[in-house]
């Protein structure tokens with residue numbers, strides 16, 4: 001599951017870890033991918049070359065996995081005018097969108113052989129149920145091993161950081177962005193309601209960091225974090241209205257390096273989306289720039 005980025009280091013680490021169990025890469029039957037981010041799936045293509053393993057991923061991840069670079073370019077084309085409309089200065093937009101380019105070398109395209117949808121069960125010696133959890137990215141899902149009180153959470157729930165609800169394109173579209181944070185919060189609530197994943201005994205295994213001893217508690221904590229942040233952003237809108245998402249991002253994270261600005265904008269726009277859904281903000285457009293103010 002989630003073999004890591006396409007680097008020599010990750011490849012060697014995987015080889016050594018398998019060797020500890022007397023196994024090697026060419027023996028791998030199946031690669032399970034939690035979501036289409038390079039730090040999770042990047043190495044999958046190389047594994048398939050060596051082992052002819054089958055590849056399992058959510059239907060909404062298939063296109064992006066098969067052509068990550070093409071996908072990235074389509075995304076860049078969409079987000080250039082989008083970020084301008086959110087008040088980001090043109091030279092900053094250029095820097096922000098160009099930066100990820102080196103990272104594209106950490107992923108090889110991979111063809112999905114087995115498309116997964118919510119409720120599908122994979123028998124890997126124990127039953128893993130596919131739980132669809134879009135938000136961090138479309139095509140994100142968790143694998144629930146209910147018999148073991150264990151859930152593999154990808155980047156949906158992590159032990160000590162809150163996953164970024166990254167803005168991206170709606171799967172299959174080149175001109176519509178996701179409303180990542182509202183979707184993400186819905187997916188968090190789904191985990192709380194899910195039979196077998198909602199107890200305090202359930203242990204989560206995320207893609208980064210330590211195991212999550214009380215998955216239910218951590219999900220609730222993450223929801224609360226976003227509620228608090230939403231109120232903080234509503235206060236910032238009140239202070240500076242009418243204002244842009246970019247201005248609010250600069251207020252929230254004054255010393256953010258350009259490398260972190262896309263996640264920063266995703267976070268702020270996500271909360272503005274929530275406030276919009278609750279009819280708490282109004283958006284006016286002046287010269288193609290979106291200005292947010294609180295509702296009367």
Ligand SMILES: [Zn+2]
Nearest residue numbers: 035037136155
């Ligand atoms: Zn991720």
Ligand SMILES: [Zn+2]
Nearest residue numbers: 037039155207
């Ligand atoms: Zn990750």
